[in-house]
Amino acid sequence: MHLILFFIFAGLCLAGAINMLLQSHPIASALSLIVVMTSLAVLYLLLGAEFLAAAQIIVYAGAIMVLFTFVVMLLNAGREERTQGSRVASLVGFPAVAVILALIATVILHVQGLGTASLSQGITSTEELSVVLFTKLLLPFEVTSVLILIAILGAVALARRGHGDQVVSVPQKKTEGR
């Protein structure tokens, strides 16, 4: 059962990732990436990480990719062009990455002592995760929350229209209340 599920969802992952590269419209790439992330959530579930599977769906597929989709829609990005730079990059890029993948694969396949995964093995409950997260790793947790606060402030500050933007502006009224 585990084998069949692994094949289905690993296949979906790879298909989504390759489709993301082959599509020319960014919205199609975004949707393929959502497929990848959802299949990865199922793979996490197969490895017993149930909280991470839910977090992957809620955070990655449900928030980060929504952000990407919004930006693609707002900016109305349009299709990519095939310039000379991209042709050269495809020519060199694909073989180079195949070499990298082959190197990593040989390292992985020669490792001794890797176990197996099956559905009958236990699931890590949320309780176990939270016990370690809130006792031993409390400091990284708090620092991460500060990081997210900084990211919120940064995103708001970067994306608002400031005074120095070179956009075609409507004549402003005299009221300067900013």
Next chain:
Amino acid sequence: MTILQFFLWSLLKVAVVTVVMLLGVAYTVLLERKLVGRIQNRWGPSRVGPFGLLQPLVDGAKSFLKEDIIPTGVYRPLYLLAPILSLGCALISIGVVPFGEPVTVAGSPHLFQVSDVNIGLLVILGITSIGVYGIALAGWSSNSKYSLLGSLRSSAQMISYELALGLSLVGVVMRAGTLNLRLIVEQQSKFGIASWNIFGGMQFVAFFIYLTAAYAETNRSPFDLPEAESELTGGYHTEYSSMKFAMFFMAEYANMITVGCVATLLFLGGWTSPFGDLIPPPQNFLAHALFPICWFVLKVFCFLFLYVWVRGTLPRFRYDQLMNFGWRWLMPLAMLNIVATSLWLAYR
């Protein structure tokens, strides 16, 4: 229990739940039309069948038979995918909701729950997050400015209120100590109405935050600006017709029912009766299994009544008022609720 048995039982449960859910959606539409009609001092639909009870069948037939217009400039794959995504997500999240007591019949544990997962609450939140895509893609692929604006507004509203929704549930999870929906309900069953989370669990503030956030999540009044006809000529579903439009409609009502189910489970004690142990449980196995379902359905019905009542009574929020309310009032209030609940639990 073998895998084959498991599959067959799951298939049966899924079929029953889907049929009941779709019937529920159809009759929720009727409930809304009749109730809003009564609030406005008129009969609702009352011609088709006794008290208008056959109206949903006629509506369904009408949706199938209407002409299906697809405008030329739409981005076809996403245009066709969006209603499927919306309705799919709305129907999937009912799969982790337990309707009644966990009885075991013929080897199938939890007969009244399609699947009992340890992270049931997170599954519902996750599927709500995915449901945003249906609306965002519908608006963008329709290639029309009303649709795009409506869908962007609606999606922004949904993701803003998802935060308040999730945070308001943390108090319940803290009290129950688990994310499993069945265990959360069982934990509320000790003293009848006094141990429901809204009263005994001191989560009434969280209940109202959840209610408000749920109204905004499902794009219902008073937060339904993205689909108000006088504002945006229909918002994200402007360019949709016949069955695809009906699918969006069904998705909205299915979301309403799911939200009602979740609120019932977490705040109102799910399938437990308000009398608790004052009335001893019936000895008959069938009655013992069916009474909790009746209580559950009654509570969800009260929720839907409240939904429609609020729709018929309150005016809508303007969009900036809506976003202001969600970010500057609801979310801090939900966080205060978490702090207060944790203090209460620590010093109890």
Next chain:
Amino acid sequence: MNLFAQEVPLSWYLLLSAALFSLGVVGFLIKRNLITIFMSIELMLNGVNLSFVTFAHQWHQVKGQIFVFFVMMVAAAEAAVGLAIIIAIFRARATLAVDRIDRMKL
């Protein structure tokens, strides 16, 4: 029915993770749209997450999963700021093609 009881060797999960990572690298190198390049970065992060979860399963340690949790949080923060930067670039240059944004002169 023996097919239903088979187990999956963990090296296959690691291979999948390496494949996702390399596809992310390919995307980063060959794509010409800013947003798609950014999405390839997210794909790389996801590949790495999968290998973390695999090793957490191998050694029965929860810390691997917590690390994935932190990677998700950092990826969310990075996505927010990165997309804000992309919006700012689009406002200044009115294009998202990487070949046209490669000079500081407007």
